[in-house]
Amino acid sequence: MEEINRIQKCFCGFVEGGLKAHDIDRVLDLLTEDVIGIGMGSQGIIGCREDMRLFLLRAQRNMSGMKTKIRYENMQTRYYGDDYANICATVVFTTMTGEQSRKSRIGQCASMRKIEEEWKINMLQAAPLSLNVQEIEAYPFSFAEDEIEKYRRQEKFSDFMRKDLIATYKIDLETGKFEDYVPTERRSISVKSGDDYESEIFGVINRIVDEETRINFIKTFSVANLIKSYRSGQTEINLDYESVRPDGESLWLRNSVHLFQDMGGHVKSYLHLFDIDRQKRREIRLIQKAELDLATCIYNKETTRKKIESAVQLYSIPSTGAFFMIDLDFFKQINDTYGHAKGDYVIQQIANILKEYFRSEDIIGRLGGDEFCVFYTGKNNYEVIARKAEQICEAARNIYSAKGRALKTSISVGIARRVGNENFDELYRKADQALFVRKAKKGRDGFTIYAHDSNS
Structure with missing residues (x-):
């Protein structure tokens, strides 16, 4: 019974403090740090203590010069144990200015928490009740439990408090x-x-x-x-x-x-x-972690495909875009000769070369193992694409170990220039065919451009 009295004292202290314009700081002491008010006056939702302070300041100004009487009807309290309670009541208050008086009824519910042996309000909901109703019950407990706590569980409010x-x-x-x-x-x-x-x-x-x-x-x-x-x-x-x-x-x-x-x-x-x-x-780090290949810090296979699919829709201008498919030559031999740690190092260096010679708006990804791809979003005339391919091939021939030792490395590149509305799968197929021609018919360490291989 003592806890019930303390819960009701806190609840009534807030109601009377707001309506009778008591000291605002004292009223705010009855609230938790992350208090939420719903249906408080015309504001709709009060999402922080500063909002509550503004609400009380306005109430104080509105009540200036008025005398107020407050009566509670149908107050019901449910105490759940050590540190949680709900309370509901119909608050009837009469304001008097000179000889004029006005009576209002408000349904008020609160969710309470016990913090360091003191009961505090952490959720309030208020709604005006019809003045035409002669007998009206206070909101049932389901209102406090289902409605108020539903708001508490909503992610936007918990996020609101963490900001x-x-x-x-x-x-x-x-x-x-x-x-x-x-x-x-x-x-x-x-x-x-x-x-x-x-x-x-x-x-x-x-x-x-x-x-x-x-x-x-x-x-x-x-x-x-x-x-x-x-x-x-x-x-x-x-x-x-x-x-x-x-x-x-x-x-x-x-x-x-x-x-x-x-x-x-x-x-x-x-x-x-x-x-x-x-x-x-x-959030950005988590997104990057999900999108990137952790060994090379370029896009992983799934993200690469999604971004290229989006890019081919965005860059729909004719003669724009080219798909590069890149294979590291004789990767197994590199692992067998220098060890797997050195093989991982070479993979990282190839990724660095691609990042160096392509632009930030181009899409660079690792398809898996020793396979990479790039979607170049610029103008794809033959000379530009051929020069870009030659640059990365030359750079791949000049990879050195951390101790300055030259490693025997090279790459083979197949390229499909976008000439129509090709999607990812069509570009991939054409670049893969060009890569096959390069590796099977022309020897590795070089590039072939789809349908123009006689010029490469």
Whole structure:
């Protein structure tokens, strides 16, 4: 019974602190660090303590000069043991200004956690109840358990809490002006109430991102687009982008906008700015690990195919694109002569040669063993392709050990220039045929271009 009383005391302390405009810091002490509020006033979703602070500040301003009476109906508490509880109640509160009074009813549910012997609220949900209903039960426990905890389990909320908040901005989209700015200890864009939203935000973005990102950012977060998005039913917009700091280092950021309509009908938004650099770089590393051949740090077979399939659709201009298939000659003999460690070293050197002589926009991959391929995305006239092939063949003849010893190495190359709308399989087949001609009929250590082998 004592724990039930403590749970109810925490719950009532928050409700009364918000409605009666008590000391906000004291009210916030009743919440966990990762509190979430759902259906709190007109905001819809409150995703962090700073949002909750803004909510309470606004409630405090709205309640200024009013007297308030609060009554609880149908309060039900379910205590699950050591550190978890749910509580539901119908909160009836009457506000009085002079001789006028107004009664409202709110269904309020909370999920509670016990932290260091103190009960705290980590999830709140509120909804106005109809004033025309004479008798209304508090929301059943299934509401708190199924609905509130469902939100807790949603990945977007757990992700939300892991992000590093830099600042929160509140914008009145009808006027295009900032209303509130809540900074953290992190450096951020400092604004004042009444500052023009687009001028301030877009002015900074123009200086810290590349042209493609700038265009996408302005299109996404323009006042017109945010209002249009809200009126089409969208209430949340997120954009991740890479910025450049004054010291030249890059930093991944996320803009997270929550759209809502206030009591006066104005479309407004909370813009949360997060530092997601650590998270984003970890994601990039995981993607690279999944895409790369670990021995050579070029694309693995599966990724190579996917990227070339995408590229042949993108580079559909005639006389653009060529498929190089490369085999390391007598690889078994290299392993037998120098050992498998030296064989691995030669494989790495071939990959390095391909990275040196091809461009970053070309697709370089290892198909397995001693087989490599490259999709060259530039103009594929015969002279350009032949010169590129000769360069990599010459480089492969000049591989030296770490001690400066010349290794007897060479490569054979089959090339298919893209002359129509050939897909990956067609290019692969033609390059493979050219490679066969090179190795079986012309001797290794050289290149053959499909359908033009008499010139090579």
